[in-house]
Amino acid sequence: MVPLGVGDLAVMRPDELSGLLAAIQGRGYTLLGPTVRDAAIVYGEIAGADDLPIGWTDEQSPGSYRLTKRSVGTFFGYAVGPHSWKATFHRPELTLWQAERQENGGFTIHEPVPQTARVALIGVRACELAAIRIQDRVLLEGPFADPHYAARRRDVFVVAVNCTEPGATCFCASLGTGPSVGSGFDLALTEVVTDTEHFFVAEIGSSQGAEVLGEWPVDRASRSQIAEATARTQAAADRMGRSVDARDVKEVLARNLENPRWQETADRCLGCTNCTQVCPTCFCTAVHDLTDLSGRTATRVRQWDSCFTRSFSYVHGGSVRRSGMSRYRQWLTHKLSYWADEFGSLGCVGCGRCITWCPKGIDLTEEIAAIRALDQR
Amino acid sequence: MSDTMVARWLSETPCAQGLGAKNFAKLASCGWIEHFQPGAFLAREGQHASTFFLIHAGSVALELHDAATGTALTETLGVGDAIGVSWLIPPHRYHVDVRALEPTDMLVFDGDRLKKLMDEDPDFGFAITRRLLARVYSRLEELRVQRLDLYQPAEGRQP
Amino acid sequence: MTPVRTEPWVPETVAIKRIARESADTTTLVLDTSARPGGFAFKPGQFNMLYAFGIGEVPISISGDPAETGELVHTIRVVGKVTEALTGLTPGSTLGLRGPFGTHWPLEKARDRDVLIVAGGLGLVPLRPAIYEILKNRSAYRRVNIMYGARTPHDILFANEISEWRGRLDVSLRVTVDSAGPDWFGHVGVVTTLVKLARFDPETAVAMVCGPEIMMRFAVRELETQGLADERIYLSTERNLQCGVGLCGHCQHGNVFVCKDGPVFRYDRLAPFFSKREV
Known part of the structure; x- marks a missing residue:
């Protein structure tokens, strides 16, 4: 049998998933994947396929998220939850350095060695691969790279999953970021459940992916199996709950800074920062300088920050963005307009998290449509 | 001699630009030349205002004096600037002291005569009023910025 | 293209060589960079992040002479606890x-052209290296106009140098203040009124x-009135600069990051949103 190579499609039974994950683990990777915790599907360390949310699905709508059991034992039969992979690479909190007072009154600075982690991400969706790519551009490809992010991104094995169950708040199809993955993975699975069968079609995205899959005999996927898989991702694209008209959204938002819709939305927005926390591309951080009680050791800690706080835009004297209106406008205009000027793509991947996890159910897709409707040309 | 000097100086001021020969002659007919030594007052707050000035050379300060805090320089004006609209607007009294800061050559106009000509000839009146308004407007804009006290640290400033 | 730097987050330590009081709330620190390989090279208009031990870090423009790489000069106004701590340090x-x-x-672009430098208040600080x-290369430029507006005569920064520049026949320097007493013989009024002179x-x-x-908005309008095109007007702007290297997001202003795309911008880059509120 000809060994499988990059671009080839294999077929796997559900009970082979454990073996696949074990083979990845065997190469020294820590497995990170979706798992049920606190009534949500979140990302965390998993021991194997049994820790995946087998038979679970989610029901999402603006401001609402519920897990329910399905009649079949699918492994990936849900959309994305409140976590994204950004926490893996772009840590929510990080010590940047410590400074020690010296006898002569000066001080020295010790920097930690950026930590690498050999991790395998299991069940990465197309929108999340797009989000990782976007964060790479921001944090690695500017004039300065973040060494901490770079270290954590260095050694990653990606098992992607093509979406077959889009959430009601998803809109990746309209942004061209999903539901099927294009590149940036080692293996990409499509889970297929028919009346009589349950199998995965596995696309090989890298030589490392081929090696892992080559550790036991797998068959090439048949034409009908491939067709079943393709039909399901195509159906997911067609069934997507929401959409954004992305054609000239960059220009529309840039010329609508004084659109009356912003104020209407701001009147509903609580400024809770949920949307920025769940967003897989939001990258802003703030630093905090701390000292111990003796005053001898000072530490600089970096934490995720949010443009929804007043302090975010502080210059001596006060904040540039004092009103909630200006802060909501900043967030949305950054995501879908300024980002393109700064980094060459939109900053939104259509995952819908900001819609689901907004306590007021503010819907980005609806906001863009409303601004278009009142376009101040 | 003096009349040609008035006309020559007047033609160099922004105020005279685009005025047209007829209106220019009318305005020039109201003017004469005066020279002020540094420290000399051109006008005193409260005084009856019947003159209009255009600075040909030198500079003047507009001042307000307060018994408790002393004299404040609110604004300085230099070459080409116009001083005074009080001659045109009731109650025809100066609202500031005007003091020469250096040897200053001035075109001085008889406000009463100018007013009479402006009333008789609305075209002339409008041309002069428009020029005065433009000057008053830009001074107003400048003062708006000035009163914000922008160079204070932001915390000490009034919003 | 700028080479990728890997350690943008970590400061180096540097010692204070001299301190000079400029005005009631403004102090100049001269840092000793002579032991640094190559000294401290910078271009006029650039800034540094300065850290006071245990207190915090703030962006401060470089105010010294770019030719003097053995020392680094920062002029700092006290506006908060970090600037207070920095200006309270001793040599x-x-x-x-x-x-x-x-x-x-x-x-470079200004070579063989007339130059207009318009500074208001502390805005003179990042312009001083350019001056x-x-x-130093006076013959490379045509007429040089320096216009500086301060709050009162007591707030005029770098007063000795300003008199020195005023004494030069090849520089036209004008200073104005917002308010003054009768002992002031200079100009009173906003700095934009100097442009037409x-x-x-x-x-x-x-x-x-x-x-x-x-x-700056009024200055731009006045310069435009005098016929200057937006592509020849440059501004240095201020936002919340935290990382300084385009990674933290705080200094966004419209579609630019002030720290890496600025702080010096050609005006037409900012024009679409510069007058818009709270952008």
């Missing part, structure tokens, strides 16, 4: 330094403007 003490960061004044460089060729002159945002 010999240590502070943290990251930089230089950001874009610089268009001194040094222009005066300057002699320059509006078709080719280059303007470099720094000061409070309202002052």
Whole structure:
């Protein structure tokens, strides 16, 4: 049998998933994947396929998220939850350095060695691969790279999953970021459940992916199996709950800074920062300088920050963005307009998290449509 | 001699630009030349205002004096600037002291005569009023910025 | 293209060599960079992040002469606890330094042209290195106009140097204050009123403007009135600069990051949103 190579499609039974994950683990990777915790599907360390949310699905709508059991034992039969992979690479909190007072009154600075982690991400969706790519551009490809992010991104094995169950708040199809993955993975699975069968079609995205899959005999996927898989991702694209008209959204938002819709939305927005926390591309951080009680050791800690706080835009004297209106406008205009000027793509991947996890159910897709409707040309 | 000097100086001021020969002659007919030594007052707050000035050379300060805090320089004006609209607007009294800061050559106009000509000839009146308004407007804009006290640290400033 | 730097987050330590009081709330720190390989090279208009031990870090423009790489000069106004701590340090003490960061004044583009420098208040600080460089290579530029507005005569920064520049026949320097007592013989009024007194060729002159945002907006309008095109007007702007290297997001202003795309911008880059509120 000809060994499988990059671009080839294999077929796997559900009970082979454990073996696949074990083979990845065997190469020294820590497995990170979706798992049920606190009534949500979140990302965390998993021991194997049994820790995946087998038979679970989610029901999402603006401001609402519920897990329910399905009649079949699918492994990936849900959309994305409140976590994204950004926490893996772009840590929510990080010590940047410590400074020690010296006898002569000066001080020295010790920097930690950026930590690498050999991790395998299991069940990465197309929108999340797009989000990782976007964060790479921001944090690695500017004039300065973040060494901490770079270290954590260095050694990653990606098992992607093509979406077959889009959430009601998803809109990746309209942004061209999903539901099927294009590149940036080692293996990409499509889970297929028919009346009589349950199998995965596995696309090989890298030589490392081929090696892992080559550790036991797998068959090439048949034409009908491939067709079943393709039909399901195509159906997911067609069934997507929401959409954004992305054609000239960059220009529309840039010329609508004084659109009356912003104020209407701001009147509903609580400024809770949920949307920025769940967003897989939001990258802003703030630093905090701390000292111990003796005053001898000072530490600089970096934490995720949010443009929804007043302090975010502080210059001596006060904040540039004092009103909630200006802060909501900043967030949305950054995501879908300024980002393109700064980094060459939109900053939104259509995952819908900001819609689901907004306590007021503010819907980005609806906001863009409303601004278009009142376009101040 | 003096009349040609008035006309020559007047033609160099922004105020005279685009005025047209007829209106220019009318305005020039109201003017004469005066020279002020540094420290000399051109006008005193409260005084009856019947003159209009255009600075040909030198500079003047507009001042307000307060018994408790002393004299404040609110604004300085230099070459080409116009001083005074009080001659045109009731109650025809100066609202500031005007003091020469250096040897200053001035075109001085008889406000009463100018007013009479402006009333008789609305075209002339409008041309002069428009020029005065433009000057008053830009001074107003400048003062708006000035009163914000922008160079204070932001915390000490009034919003 | 700028090479990728890997350690943008960590300051180096540097010692204070001299301290000079400029005005009631403004102090100049001279840092000793002579032991640093190559000294401290920067371009006029760039800034550094200065760290006071245990207190915090703030962005401060470089105010010294770019030719003097053995020392690094920062002029700091007390506006918060970090600037208070920095200006309270004594010669010999240590502070943290990251930089230089950001874009610089268009001194190359201004060559063989008339130059207009318009500074308001502390806005003179980031322009001083540009003035040094222009005066050092005076023949490379045509008419040089320096216009500076301060709050009162007591707030005029670098007063000795200003008298020195005023004494030069090849520089036209005008200073104005917002308010003054009768002992002031200079100009009173906003700095923008000085623009129409300057002699320059509006078709080719280059303007470099720094000061409070309202002052810069008025200055731009006045320069436009005098016929200067937006592509020859440069501003240095201020936002919440935290990382200095385009990674933390705080200094966004419209579609630019002030730390890496600025702080010096060609005005037409900012024009679409510069007058919009809270952008």
